[in-house]
Amino acid sequence: MADSSSSGTVSMPESSASSDGTLEANWRRTVDRSTKWPVIAFIASGTFWLLVGSVLAIIASLKFNMPDWLVQQGWLTFGRVRPAHLNTVIYGWISMTGVGVATWLWARLLKTRLRGQGLLLTSVGLWNVGMVIGTIGILAGYSRAIEWVEMPLLAFAFIVPAMAMVTAAFLLTLRERRVHHLFISVWYTGAAMLWGPFLVIAILLPIYSGVPESTANWWYAHNILGLWITPIALAAAYYLIPKVIGRPVYSYHLSYLGFWTLALFYNWAGAHHLVGGPVPQWTTTVSIVFSMMMIIPVVVVAVNHHLTVVGHFKKVIYSPTLRFVVFGAMSYTAVSLQGSFQSLRAWQEITHFTQYTIAHSHLGVYAFATMILFGATYYIMPRVMEWEWESPRLVSIHFWTTGLGIGIYITALFIGGVIQGLQLLDPDVAFLQIVEDLKPWFWVRSVGGTLMTIGHFVFAYLLYRIIMRQGAPQTGPTYFRPAPEDMFRSRNTESAPALDEQPGL
Amino acid sequence: MTRAFLIFMGAFAAILMSFTALALVPSLQLAAIEPTPGTTNYTFEERLGKQVYMREGCIYCHTQQVRPNGFGSDMDRGWGPRGSLPGDYVYDDTHQLGTMRTGPDLHDIASRQPSRDWQLAHLYQPRSVSPGSVMPAYPYLFEVKNEAEVRASEVTVPISGDYAPPEGQVVVATDEALALYEYLMTLEMQEVDDS
Secondary structure, three states: OOOOOOOOOOOOOOOOOOOOHHHHHHHHHHHHHHOHHHHHHHHHHHHHHHHHHHHHHHHHHHHHHOOOOOOOOHHHOHHHHHHHHHHHHHHHHHHHHHHHHHHHHHHHHHOOOOOOHHHHHHHHHHHHHHHHHHHHHHHHOOOOOOOOOOOOHHHHHHHHHHHHHHHHHHHHHHHOOOOOOOOHHHHHHHHHHHHHHHHHHHHHOOOOOHHHHHHHHHHHHHHHHHHHHHHHHHHHHHHHHHHHHOOOOOOHHHHHHHHHHHHHHHHHOHHHHHOOOOOOHHHHHHHHHHHHHOHHHHHHHHHHHHHHHOOOHHHHHOOHHHHHHHHHHHHHHHHHHHHHHHOOHHHHHHHOEOHHHHHHHHHHHHHHHHHHHHHHHHHHHHHHHOOOOOOHHHHHHHHHHHHHHHHHHHHHHHHHHHHHHHHHHOOOOOHHHHHHHHHHHHHHHHHHHHHHHHHHHHHHHHHHHHHOOOOOOOOOOOOOOOOOOOOOOOOOOOOOOOHHHOOOO | OHHHHHHHHHHHHHHHHHHHHHHHHHHHHOOOOOOOOOOOOOOHHHHHHHHHHHHOOHHHOOOOOOOOOOOOOOOOOOOOOOOOOHHHHOOOOOOOOOOEOOOOOOOOHHHHOOOHHHHHHHHHOHHHOOOOOOOOOOHHHEEEEEHHHOOOOOOEEOOOHHHOOOOOEEEEEOHHHHHHHHHHOOOOOOOOOOO
8 A cells, every 4th residue: 555655755644643543554564564575584594594603603612612522524623613603693694684674674664665575585595595605615615714704705606696686676665765754774774785785895806915905804894894784783773762662763963973973984993903913004093093983973872872762761671672672772882982992002902812802793793783683573573474472481581591691701701801912911921821711711601602592592483483473373562571551552553653754854 | 866865875985985095005005015035925835735724714813913012022922023014925815914812923933833743743633732722633634544554755743642643553744734834834034124
């Protein structure tokens, strides 16, 4: 029915003040249904790669504790399992699930049926083929040994066209939009759809070698986090936080400021990975300056989200979506501020080259982006499946295993990493002593990682059940515990002022 | 149309700028750089060894960049006579600078530990020469065979103690292990005149 409107780019007729919940609900259902198969395919594929990546992570982690475990053949040696883990979770889990979430947001926020479903479904197919080739390729010994781009070129020959197809489908849908104003999540998502493919194509160009390759390498790796993963996660947070608590984003002006400062500053920050290295001094200096300037977009987003949530914080007790997303949004503030300060030379001197960096990257990719994608999946799947999650109890187990798991993980490696860094600075501490002192922290990390992996299997089970429409049907949305009568709007009526209906957007 | 166009073109322009500055300009800036003294192009065997280094993911625990004096304690640790310079890497089609030091820096490993016996034993079983190390063993780069079957051209690796092969057998390095050793021996830094 969204299509039957002839109003072109004018907002859908139902206004925020309309009490005609049925009309609006029908319209939403039409849009949600148009996204169904691409969203299922991307989120399910991403979750499959999350499981693969988690198993690889556990193997890699335990190898620090048991270095003679699984060494008889090359394909499970640490130096192959670790990049296989990184590539499956970055290009499989985060990227594919992120595209699934973005696809749903895109149609919802542009208030139009999703276009290019065929492109998106083809993309999922190609993407998965690329991931299989890439993962097996690394394990079989065909790693390119460029950090964050280890998969063999053949894998990217599938993944780059797959990304381009996603961008094409998004552009086709954008052309048919039925909104005048673009909500901030559209800005972030649309920009990510340009940035992501550009980044991958740019780093695959056969023009780099030696030291300049290292600056290009870290320009790329940092931007995959900053301009591909981050904007999609922020788009989801910007949509879901106001949506779940039922009030608009605190300030649209702040959200625009946050977007442009991120767009202008983040992409310069990557070379801080090379502070103290043999690169032209100006590249690291520029990156440190822009890393510090990243405080602006981060604080802007944090303030905006905080002032949106303030007074409604206790809703995280009930809503799985809100709990995961708020966890992620708070982690975003933490990881970004930490990132800004650790780019400084004095800080880098200690923490660079240590396990601290691993903790930092998991704080970003996991505690921030992954947790938001979990929360978004909990919101989106019931809407495209028209079926509820089977068990609030299992959702709760998922939250606590992953939340505690990542907490343990990063605490262990932050502490272990700082100790390692301080010891490295003291030439009187023998190197093998440093290794010895890291061992307890490696064990703690393995415990945290195991908890997270348990959570991932619970999540995958829940996802399987809802996609198969199995489990006892529930009447209302899934909450951790029965929510008070008027705390949340029923998801079928959703008549309160929703952010994407704001006339002033 | 115009508004969406402006937003997304603006976003794209932003990334083009940093791509130019951080990915392209350094290539131009360093295009004419001379190799540092002692830095030579790889032989066929050394190149094969570097392939093994890359394939096995040595980069995830070993850096190849020595910090200069005044930043960290690399030189005090004896990891190199100077900080690493761009001219050290001119023959590296794929850089292996690395970001993690679970193991020590290797940019000057050839000066520090040139012994082939030690290096091969360490690859076969790190804990046979470095007790407490968490480095993986690479037994698949070696063959354990009967002493009588070893040909004269083959390189045997002396392993004693807990990790020694059974009586009458010896550890023989494969071509890949020997190539990897040859590659490691290219990682040697020489002092340069301060310019």
